[in-house]
Amino acid sequence: MRAILLEGGKPVLKEVPIPKLLEGDVLVKMKACGLCGTDVEKICGQYTASQPILGHEPAGIVEQSTVDWIKPGERVFAHHHVPCYECYYCKKGSPTMCPYYRKTNLDPGGFSEYFRVPAWNVSRGGILKLPDNVSFDEGSFIEPLGTVVRAQRRIGIEDKDSVLVVGAGPMGLLHVMLLKTKNVDKVIVSDVSEFRAEFALSIGADVALNPKKIKVEEEVRKFTENRGVDVAIIASGSPTAIVSGLRSVRKGGRVLLFGVPYKGTVLDYDVSDLLNNEISIISSNAGIEEDMIEALRLISTKKVQVEKLITHRFKLEEFNEAIRISKDGKTIKAIIYN
Ligand SMILES: [Zn+2]
Ligand SMILES: [Zn+2]
Structure with missing residues (x-):
């Protein structure tokens, strides 16, 4: 499959094997993944908050599943960072500071034909099913809107x-x-x-x-x-x-x-x-599952009409063009497609 990976700080379209699933994992075929400002910063080497894996605003279709409550063909959003919900930070209201939070991620990232959602994320609510009235484009806004929901609550x-x-x-x-x-x-x-x-x-x-x-x-x-x-x-x-x-x-x-x-x-x-x-x-730094659920509710009830922010659409192979155009400030939201 094709995937955008960081090589020496540069995004490169690579041919890589489809990730193999372990017990509890889910494989998703990416249908839309938002390009975030932090993706651009990771490429420029200026992002400071987590490891450089690209693409964390994905929506797609389940291709393969090892858990019985998620079936192939279902439309989903997957959250890249999921806390343990049990440690001191999680219990004291700082779940995004959980030591496990940033260790979890999509494999190999959201800008790929398929990505693996690890059992850790799946078992802690890191996959949400998209209602029929929520498009993949809209689903790709769940993560960014979720972080905004949490920030305004804080x-x-x-x-x-x-x-x-x-x-x-x-x-x-x-x-x-x-x-x-x-x-x-x-x-x-x-x-x-x-x-x-x-x-x-x-x-x-x-x-x-x-x-x-x-x-x-x-x-x-x-x-x-x-x-x-x-x-x-x-x-x-x-x-x-x-x-x-x-x-x-x-x-x-x-x-x-x-x-x-x-x-x-x-x-x-x-x-x-x-x-x-x-x-x-x-x-306010990032968000957790309750914020993603609230973001999905705001999107599916059309209270927040996120698709108005989409100004550009690119295919995976046009990724470098997407980065170039995003850097010059003429975009609002660019979405990457499979
Ligand atoms: Zn982001
Ligand atoms: Zn924790």
Whole structure:
């Protein structure tokens, strides 16, 4: 079968054997797999949060199964990282910090004709069956939307909150879409790309700001009776984005760190402002099965219309083209097909 693998930091289309199943494993034929910003960063060698396996937003059809409750022909989403649900971290509410979480993965990754879902994942709820009304395209958004679901739960979005989303890439836009299902007051987006800022408006953001043209922390105060926003969601790893969020929240405001910064990122920010203004920072790293289930519910009930974010579609053999186009910022979401 064909698979995109990392070789010396470069993605290469290889001919490899179809993975052999052990007891408890499931083999899935990939039908759609989203290209994530972290895939692009893994290729550039700048991703810092886990091992470099490509493709973690897959949906497909079960080809072979060793468990009786999953049958060949069933349409599924598979989650790449699954915690043990038993260790100290899992029991204390930090399951994505479980030592097993990042050791689990799809074999050889989501960008391949077939991938093996290990028994570990299968037995802990890491496979969800897709209802008939959920397409493979939509199924490929379960993982990214699941991480957004968990992040917004952690920061605690409240009624009438005004929210600034810094960074209008696919993750920032999923944040916007999820916020719009809640009773929030205003969703303001900032992005240096005019294309992405416009896109944010088209999917429901109330205001889009371009930090190249205006000072975001001053502009948001015009929309919030001079206070600043209640919550800033940083859907970008850049230090300027993080500082922009810290400076845009009101006194007592909350900042959600969601985008993954490069290793060695240091902020140009006076930390005394945090305490003097009682600003809280919460980070959120990935998601677990309950978040994936909620994401699937939001997608199947059409509350979050994820397919609106798809701007590009590529075949496996066009993978390098997908990376090239994604890097120049003209895409929102690119989906890779078998
Ligand atoms: Zn991702
Ligand atoms: Zn654990």
